[in-house]
Amino acid sequence: MDNCAESATLYFKSGSSDKVYQAQIDAADGGGYVVNVAYGRRGGSLATGTKTKSPVDHAAALRIFHKVLSEKRSKGYTDGDAGTPYLHSESAGRVSGLVPQLLNVIDEAEVGRVVADPLWVMQEKFDGRRLMLRKVGGTVEGINKLGLVINVAAPIAAAAQTIPGDLVLDGEAIGDRFHVFDMLSHDGTELREQPYSARYGALAALLDSAGPSAHLGYVDCWTDAADKADQLAALRTRNAEGAVFKRWDAPYRQGRPSSGGAQLKLKFVATASAVVTTINQQRSVGVSLLDGGGWRSVGNVTVPANQNVPQLGDVVEVRYLYAAQVGGALYQPVLLGVRDDVEPTECVVAQLKFKAS
Incomplete structure (x- = not known):
């Protein structure tokens, strides 16, 4: 990016988890600097955010930038080559007036x-x-x-x-x-x-x-x-x-x-978007799906060590082998991460792939 003053990319790999975290200092249009971040699975489309609600001077931006990197390194992230920079829009989060056709x-x-x-x-x-x-x-x-x-x-x-x-x-x-x-x-x-x-x-x-x-x-x-x-x-x-x-x-x-x-x-691979309805003690969460007018529990899923425990009400993506015909419990569920682009009302039982009887 032309207005990117400084950037760094960190990586975390453990077992099947392979994540990337990028931080960069960008010059704000009206003066000053902002610290923006992009993060998610390596090779995937990254979620984005900012660590500065409003522009700050360069010295303050550097302090925030290095603090963010230090926190990620303390969690096991290591330095790597520069990753894909993201264009950060001041309009991010507003309603666009367009909605895609969903399948x-x-x-x-x-x-x-x-x-x-x-x-x-x-x-x-x-x-x-x-x-x-x-x-x-x-x-x-x-x-x-x-x-x-x-x-x-x-x-x-x-x-x-x-x-x-x-x-x-x-x-x-x-x-x-x-x-x-x-x-x-x-x-x-x-x-x-x-x-x-x-x-x-x-x-x-x-x-x-x-x-x-x-x-x-x-x-x-x-x-x-x-x-x-x-x-x-x-x-x-x-x-x-x-x-x-x-x-x-x-x-x-x-x-x-x-x-x-x-x-x-x-x-070809069974995945489902589900809502976190319980937080368990042993780094696992209970997830549920809409079934008619109410929520049906479809079991618990372990939170990988390199992921933060989702909050109640979060929508998460879960990969699984199949769902039980009776009750719909997910067999061999794997937590893929939080979905910020899926509404709870989309988390329905109709998504499930049931075990053949």
């Missing part, structure tokens, strides 16, 4: 039908964070799945600046690469009511004309039934996150339908 899960039993149907196309499901990117003039901002403005990795923002015209893109961010699968508007033309085939075609043509980028590109899309079947098998073989199926003739509809819908996801 329901498709059952394995239904996969064959959509693979064979020419009206459904298939794409790879990436293991990142949902991100909408809005570019207006020289300003690029990110929007999360809740519709809130968030900070964007600087390389992604820089890549977006090379694309001509104002636009809104929808995709998945992994580290400093943005995998784009939809375009909602471009240069004043609203595209959401157009079928996905038209939106995807316009997206591919635009990004092809802008030239290749290491940090932003559109995802492959398979339309032929045989290609879909072959690619689905290939995704399973390389242990990909999953696949996404979309109606080729459907417009863009924000939010998540109560069931079904024109966009569906197939997850």
Whole structure:
């Protein structure tokens, strides 16, 4: 970043945990300095925040910067090479006016039908964070799945600046690469009511004309039934996150339908977003899911030593082998971390993958 005065990246690796923490001193637009941070799983899309509520002088920023690094080192983080810088927006946290189209899960039993149907196309499901990117003039901002403005990795923002015209893109961010699968508007033309085939075609043509980028590109899309079947098998073989199926003739509809819908996801790895409802003594938490009008406990999950214990009411992501048919308890749950882009009302029993009877 041009206005980044100083930065450092720390790493923590223990067992299956591999995390990164970045702190940087940025020059504030109105004078003074702020200390911003980005953190999360290495190679993933990082959460961002700030350690200064308002700009401070450089000496104060340095003290805060070094205090933050000292605290992380005391917890086992070690120094490493510089990581991906993030653009920190003063608008972060405000309502953007945009909400992405969210997908329901498709059952394995239904996969064959959509693979064979020419009206459904298939794409790879990436293991990142949902991100909408809005570019207006020289300003690029990110929007999360809740519709809130968030900070964007600087390389992604820089890549977006090379694309001509104002636009809104929808995709998945992994580290400093943005995998784009939809375009909602471009240069004043609203595209959401157009079928996905038209939106995807316009997206591919635009990004092809802008030239290749290491940090932003559109995802492959398979339309032929045989290609879909072959690619689905290939995704399973390389242990990909999953696949996404979309109606080729459907417009863009924000939010998540109560069931079904024109966009569906197939997850090869079972994960669920759940709400922390109890804090146990032995570094574990109890998690629950909405079942009708009430909360159903689905068991306890151990908090890894390198993670802070979540608070009551936090939404957390849990990986598991399967859920019990009776009661829904999660078998072999693993806590992946806190989710700040998922609402408690989204934590429903319908997410679960149950053990075959």
